[in-house]
Amino acid sequence: DQQVKQNSPSLSVQEGRISILNCDYTNSMFDYFLWYKKYPAEGPTFLISISSIKDKNEDGRFTVFLNKSAKHLSLHIVPSQPGDSAVYFCAASVAGGTSYGKLTFGQGTILTVHP
């Protein structure tokens, strides 16, 4: 049972354009969502997060949008840069209590930004 899904295994974007990575979840108990970036042979690096009380969070070139009714979130990267090429993981958790820290990850989306 895959509770967090990233249906696009890969995405290719031209430098300077917008990258949009999508993530869907099925568990309505999730109330905290994170995006991680991973380069080969490295651990995941935290990018940005959003709590379920918000529908948008922005940090520089990265913006995460949350649509709770659709159980969908997306990561927008504007403008995209070649250094953004990596695997992007969406993750979800239940904030608070003994379940926190149990991040459930999506399958990942490989983003390639072409110069």
Place this chain on the structure above:
Amino acid sequence: DTEVTQTPKHLVMGMTNKKSLKCEQHMGHRAMYWYKQKAKKPPELMFVYSYEKLSINESVPSRFSPECPNSSLLNLHLHALQPEDSALYLCASSLGQGEAGELFFGEGSRLTVL
């Protein structure tokens, strides 16, 4: 210091060997985690320690034995592993279990079981 340091980076072991993976953080975080990641798969949680006590064990086989000697250190003792246990083992830490905030991951220890 915003790093989680894992050693060794690579480990090859036989099925009868006993080895350990080590993880260290000096960010004052009180929660530490072990995740396992197989090729082309997302990371999967194995264990969570909160304030040096085991908080979550995701039904991991007993051939994996975690240990948290203090709030900065986390070990994963390995014994009688199987070839299918070959994977990238990721350590992570966070301010505290139950507090909103991101997990900081180490670079991982790539384990190969022959």
